[in-house]
Amino acid sequence: MDILRFITAGSVDDGKSTLIGRLLYDSKNILIDQLEQLEKQTKNKEAGPIDLALLTDGLRAEREQGITIDVAYRYFSTPKRKFIIADAPGHVQYTRNMITGASNASLIIVLVDARQGVVEQTRRHSIIASLLKIPHVVVAINKMDLVDFSEEVYKNIVADYASVAAQLGLNDITYVPISALQGDNIVDASTKMEWYTGKPLLQLLEEVSIDEDINLTDPRFQVQFVIRPQTEDLHDYRGYAGKVISGVYRKGDAVTILPAGIETRISKLEIAGEEVSEIFAPQSATILLADDIDISRGDSIVNTNNLPTTLNELDVLLCWMDDKPLQSGNKYYIQHNSQLQRAIVKEIAYRIDVNTLEHQSVEGQVKLNEVVKAKIKTSSQLVFDSYEKLRANGSAILIDETSNSTVAAVLFI
Amino acid sequence: MSNHHLNYLEQLEAESIHIFREIAAQFERPALLFSGGKDSITLVHLARKAFAPGKIPFPLVHIDTGHNFQEALDYRDAMAASIDADLIVRKVEDTIKAKSLTEAKGKFPSRNWLQTYTLLDTIEEFKFDACIGGARRDEEKARAKERIFSVRDDFGQWNPKLQRPELWNTYNGRINKGENVRVFPISNWTELDIWNYIKHENIPLPSIYFSHERELIVHEGQLVALSDFVLRESTDVIVTKRIRYRTVGDMTCTAAVESNAVTLDEVISEITAAKISERGETRIDDRVTEAAMEDRKKNGYF
Incomplete structure (x- = not known):
């Protein structure tokens, strides 16, 4: 038995909360008192006696203000695996939240609404998955019940996504048609989609091989x-x-x-x-x-026979995470695992549009949720590998010297 | 390469040890908040592993509500002595007297809210910059959103909206003067993980975690131990049953579970089969309001 950490990505109405609720519920990780609580809270009884989306409902502060606070972690297990879900909300600040959740994930579930197909959000989530090099992708085509469990709809979406994935260089993609609301292809194979010969979602999660995601060659x-x-x-x-x-x-x-x-x-x-x-x-x-x-x-x-890169001036991707914008020339702390030193952002080459991957010129500041390529200089030598080569030694954070906030995710190029 | 594989408990242990070492390196005066419960016992075990063969490089702090189970206190003292740890005990009773605090009334007068005062005073007294706690994210929804390194302001308050993003395994423990950090090294463990680990590591536990006979009051379906801290009334239904505790908190706010489980294996099989969550079954204090934990944390609670 091992641990799979995964992230769920979906737009607001893709049924992400229902899917997570369904996974927890159908894998029997929900207990009676939690169910009673749900029954009490479920107002819309049309969909069933309990609203599974409420399982991931947040804090009172969030309900009162109608907001969701970045990432929540959910836990469930089956006899085969322990699962840790990074549940990031789907609206504003999504880039920041998703990068936070994705940083530890071995797998991403990209949720697609069967009625909508591959939309701009799907593309954005996939671009972030490719930037963060999440090793495994599961495309869950949800709400199949609303398209009469149509194989044709499914096939068209698979073809559309495959072309997006090819552009982004995403590997190991698996597709599964589901209805999170009705439980089709979640734990058990759906009887309404016999044309689908693959595994149900939970089985995919249980069986995806993650051993080789850990690099055992570069000490x-x-x-x-x-x-x-x-x-x-x-x-x-x-x-x-x-x-x-x-x-x-x-x-x-x-x-x-x-x-x-x-x-x-x-x-x-x-x-x-x-x-x-x-x-x-x-x-x-x-x-x-x-x-x-x-x-x-x-x-x-x-x-001694396998050395990483040692430099004090290097190219990086910065994912900006703070309300206070980045200005070229600003100084920060850079924390790379346990090494802390000062860094200056020297020049910003371009911004990467997370919806199109387009490179755009940057005039002035870099704002929250923007991803840029930049050159940084550190006060002493940084010992690292490129993120591409070695995720675990290829990343760092920037810390504001005055507020001590974590302001950016850094990926070494 | 199949021999280079960690099972899930080994992965969790490695992650927690990594967090402990970050705490010791990043902070000047950390402290481990020790309650005598299984989660903090697991914390101490992990801390010993993190710094072996050296001693744990920070003290254990117990905020003593005065409503503890004697078995948990005895365990605490014996354990601290056996590993040669520095143990600091501060009593809620003393804070109540010194600050003329008003105690909760009612049948089960909980000092749960009041212990926050003692905790904050203790942080101030020893200038602790990091307090290590045994909270787990599976316990409760406010916990599910809290960081492993959770920055608190001068009042110990948690602001869920101003949390730092926590990326990869990189923990940012930098703070301004007056702030401190609560660190939760077993955030990613579930209740069952803790039990399985205790079994795997053969960690001794206070006897109240195993089946024993006790006099109890039946209160709204929950079994609460008869003690000096609980208001006794003539209408009370008193029973004697074989029970164990699933969590160990104050005698006034922890309910017992009927059980004949006397070994760890038996306890684990009961918990695996349990139909009710840990907090739902055994914590009287969380039932008060739906957002009870969220409120307590915002006020400086663990």
Whole structure:
């Protein structure tokens, strides 16, 4: 049993909340007191005794103001998998919310309303999925009950989406016709769409292979915290605690400390204080080295035969997430995993229209929800990989120095 | 490469340890809020793993409402001693006296609201900049929207509309003076994950989590332990039953579950089959209003 983290993307009326509610309900992850609560709240009884969309209903602050606060996380499990859904609302600020939710997702469910087909929003969600390199895409064509479960409608939408996906370079796309409201092709195969020979949605989610999404070939490790017990029996103990970002490390490996460039060997590997012979992504581990070297938080320990890029001036994509706009020349903190340093946004090359992928020139400021290509300069060397090559070591955040807010997602090019 | 595979508990553990190490590195004075319940016991276990073979580099803080189960207090003291942890206890009783606070009335006078005062005073007293809590997002809908690093203002208030985006595994713990951060390392765990992990790791629990005999008041279908903290009336229906606790909070706001489960396996199989959620079954305080948790968090609650 493992964990699949996925995000659901849909426009306001695509039935996203109903779909999530349906997944929770049909996988028997809803309990009696929660159901009673739903029954009490369900006002529109036409669709059935309970409105599944209410399961993802938000806070009172949201109901009062008719807004939705970025991302909520939902949990359910089946005997095969534990699932974590990043549920991002579908309207204003969608780019920011979706990027936040997508940053940890291995899979995206793109919801398409069978009556509407592939619309501008579908395209936008898919563009973000491709920018964020979400490895698996499931296109759920919803509301099939409203088009008489028509195979022809389904086939036309599949053909339309396939051409969008080809333009965007999206891989591993699976299509499934569903009715979230009536439960068709959610847990069990629908009896109303026997022309569909694929798996129902939940089975797709249970069976998608995600092992190869974790990079086990390029060893990357950043020091989070130096463990120095300084007790009598552990007097000289100096362990570099961190997460294996990718790859595998073995005792005896020749490693290089970056950005300093010092070479040494791994003398011991530990997990939770117990010695192990190897560590691999995404374990949290502790590395002990053969030589006494001055290493601190944010330094990278990498295999000497497989080095990442080390630069202090680099091209990035910035997804702007703050109400306060970005101005070229502004200084920020950049946090790349555990490494924090200063950065200046030097020049902004162009804006990427998230509806068309078009490059547009930028005059003046970059506003909330805009994605731009920019050049940044950091105060010291940044040790990274391109996002394209290694998602887990190819991303960072920008932090406003004065408000301390997280203002941008950074993807290294 | 199949031997390089983590199962779901190992993945959750790795994520939580990563969060603990970020806390220790990013903050000057973190503290782990320890209640004696299974979630905070799991937190302590994870913290030990994160910093082994060293000690946990921050104190455990217990905000003692005075309405605790004795078993939970005994467990707390024994555990802190066995792992050589610094334990700080601050009593709600003292805050009530010092600040002339008014206690809740009624049959089950909960100090749940009042403990926020003691917590905020304790944060101030020790200048804690990060408080680590055992909240899980599956517990309740306000929790589902809270960040792992949740910034609170000078009054400890959560503002759901001004949360920082939390991307990848990058945690931004930078704060302004006066602010502090609540950190929830087991945000992504569910109740069942906790139980399965406790079993897998063989973590000892206070005895009240297992079946035992107790005198109880039957109140609106819930079973509440008879104690000095509960107002007794002549009309009370008192029963003696074999019960266990599914959550451990105050004696005034935690209801028991009828059970014969004496082993972890038996408890887990009962919870797997349970038809009612953890909070719905055992927390009297969440029933008050639909938005009870949201309100408490906005006022500085965990």
